Amino acid sequence: MALFEVEPSGLVGINAHYEKAVAPRLADMDAARREAIRRGWWMFGGLLALIVGIASFVWIERPEVDPLEVGGVAVVLAAMAYLFSMHAAKKIKTDHKHLVVGAMAEFIGYKYRPLGRPGMVDHFRGLGLLPSYDRKSTEDGIVGEVGGVSFRLTEAKLEQKKRSKKHTHWKTVFNGVLITMAFPREFKGQTVLKRDGLAVFGAIEGFFSGLERVELEDPVFEREFDVRGSDQVEARYLLTPTLMESLTNLSRGTRDMVAAFEGGSIHIAYQNSDLFEAGKLGSDLRDPSLARYVVRELQMIGVLADTLGLDNETRI
Amino acid sequence: MSFEIILLIIGGFVAVVFYFWYVSLVKRKNTALEALSSIDVQLRKRHDLLPNVLAMAKRFMDHEKELMERLTSMRARLPDHLDRRDTAALATQLSSEGEFAGLLGKFFAVAENYPDLRSSQNMIAAQQAFEEVEGHIAAARRFYNSAVGDLNTSIQIWPGSLIAKGVGIKEMPFFEETGTAFREPVDAAALLK
Secondary structure, three states: OOOOOOOOOOOHHHHHHHHOOOOHHHHHHHHHHHHHHHHHHHHHHHHHHHHHHHHHHHHHOOOOHHHHHHHHHHHHHHHHHHHOHHHHHHHHHHHHHHHHHHHHHHHOOOOEEEEOOOHHHHHHHOOOOOOOOOOOEEEEEEEEEEEEEEEEEEEEEEEEEEEEOEEEEEEEEEEEEEEEEHHHHHHOOOOEEEEOHHHHHHHHHHHHOOEEOOOOOOOHHHHEEEEOOOOOOHHHHHHHHHHHHHHHHHHHOOOOEEEEEEEEEEEEEOOOOOOOOOOOOOOOOOOOOOHHHHHHHHHHHHHHHHHHHHHHHHHH | OOHHHHHHHHHHEEEHHHHHHHHHHHHHHHHHHHHHHHHHHHHHHHHHHHHHHHHHHHOOOOHHHHHHHHHHHHHHHHOOOOOOOOHHHHHHHHHHHHHHHHHHHHHHHHHHOOOHHHHHHHHHHHHHHHHHHHHHHHHHHHHHHHHHHHHHHHHHHHOOOHHHHHOOOOOOOOOOOOOOHOOOOOOOHHOOO
């Protein structure tokens, strides 16, 4: 099956690239996936029988134990057993995703790094765009150039350790995308855009970061963002009325978007569950729909640069 | 509670309100002056651009002598620094700067009609520098107008008007976008020749 019946403009030759770089490996990968799932179900069946047997034994032999408690533990163990049994199949799905994203990114001219770019998390955290965390993980790092604008991108998941009286658990505080793009105007200072929250928190944060509140004349933008900067004039130089409108539109199309101008670049973070989803375990790996979806996601980076007007035409 | 104590409390309260209003007025005035300084810096950059641009253009734009002379004489009349004390003089200066910007913009638009000049690397660099300076001036103007808007509003509302009069804080003029020169009709037929 062809990747695209009609190749999109700007992607001429992508079908041939898919046929050469991806398709030949898909038949073997899909056979391995089906075999892994078949073995997984057998393993899960065995483990489930063991769990049910032990639960029944406890229920019969220890009538003083609450049956609901036994049932609850059994359900949790069954879920863990399922994940364990399907681990091999999941690994194949992930390898398939890496193969497809890597090949599609290569065709467009980007470099793909499956493990992501952990350094970006620290940088974004330093800019105050991300919450504090105790554990981080990254995946799907991409570096490239679109319309003359260099960019880097990664997916990141940040978790905080929460302790209660009985146990400790991990709470996800950020799960989304981090993007850094070269900005077409030269600047020296720092301007940070956060969600417009309580003024008192913003003032306290601003006091510690040394950034002043920048009041802008666009009321819609002001409602969306709390802007702080090291230079009042520079912040307005960067945030032109057109860019404010673009950022407002972008923020409405994403969730919890924040941004900063620093070091000649614009840094954007927003929440998003998964940029390049691997798909369901049961789906056929030979189906090119994942590759089509990946291409669309990769093209969104260009759309983002266009939306923000970051092409070299606006460079002054 | 005796009448004197109540009077004292009310008097104290009014004094505190007046004091904080006074502090806020001074802060707003200082912010407006800070914004004015940033405009001043950018305006000087714009003024400094002119001699180089005219030197380049002289070789190509013989027919635009009048425009170049107007620019030179207008530049000569502009002060080196904006007046921070006399608001009436400041209003006149800002208006003249607007006129000058309009004329400079018109000059660059007319320069497009001279292919040799337009393709000159120096002219391209000058045009980029002009656009960059104009971008910074626009940003500084937005900051200034926002600060002046805040200051003027707080002066116009009582008791701000009373306090401002007492301590000699006056309303400041806004910096309008462009002068009339920029609105002068452009001879499209001549440009398209």
